[in-house]
Amino acid sequence: MPPPPNNTAPVGRRAEYAQATQQAILDAAHDLFVRKGYFGTKVEEIARTARVAPATVYAVGGGKNGILRKLIESGTEAEDIEEIIAGIQAIDDPRVLVRFLVHATRVKFEQWSDLMRQVAAAAPREPSVRECQRIAHESIRGGFGHSAQRLADLGALREGVDVARAVDLLWLHLCNAAYFIRTDDLGWSLDESEAWLHDVVPRALLADP
Structure with missing residues (x-):
């Protein structure tokens, strides 16, 4: 009888990818906010710098507002x-x-x-x-x-x-x-x-x- 399928590894890889994607977005946003200011930074620029789709930026943080909040909360935590x-x-x-x-x-x-x-x-x-x-x-x-x-x-x-x-x-x-x-x-x-x-x-x- 074959062993049951092991779903642990794929789930772990998905979680690691999601975490890496979020960190890339946060890093990109931090750099752009510092260089261009909050109002001078566009979601499309964050996405391009992080090498993701703009929809991913919205999904991860809810746009610029959410990304900035995540950055601040990462410092407080x-x-x-x-x-x-x-x-x-x-x-x-x-x-x-x-x-x-x-x-x-x-x-x-x-x-x-x-x-x-x-x-x-x-x-x-x-x-x-x-x-x-x-x-x-x-x-x-x-x-x-x-x-x-x-x-x-x-x-x-x-x-x-x-x-x-x-x-x-x-x-x-x-x-x-x-x-x-x-x-x-x-x-x-x-x-x-x-x-x-x-x-x-x-x-x-x-x-x-």
Whole structure:
């Protein structure tokens, strides 16, 4: 009696192909959004760059809006986000924790600034882009919330600064817009920015040792 057919391999290959196709579309869209801006990028260009049909772009992401959202969500769900949060929870020295967070935001800004600059430019004119920006902002503030709560648990926040105010102060210094001011408007290098943040953020947040 012949063995039953094995459908595992074909299903696995289909899944791998679908994943590779989606990643090619996301990579193509990321490159085009950065180079041409959100409004300057067409679905047909994404499809041509990814070497798929335009219908596939719509099927995978629902067009430009959906592709941008997938890109933003991929950043908020990346493995290194969990590693950063775990690092925050593991640090017992408040000043070391703040230095860790400052460096982590610098690294994430380096990774995502080109795309987020285009998101910030398009958001005032396009509600779906504003929604993507909101998702990114909520993720960043969530990380700041973990940091602020950890500092509060360590008894390290200065007098008059509760967790909510600590989150606001972190946002004021470490959000993308703050980095854009320092790098784009003031022309600071990221090394200069990080050195300045290592000085001012502990003074804004922490009680005197």
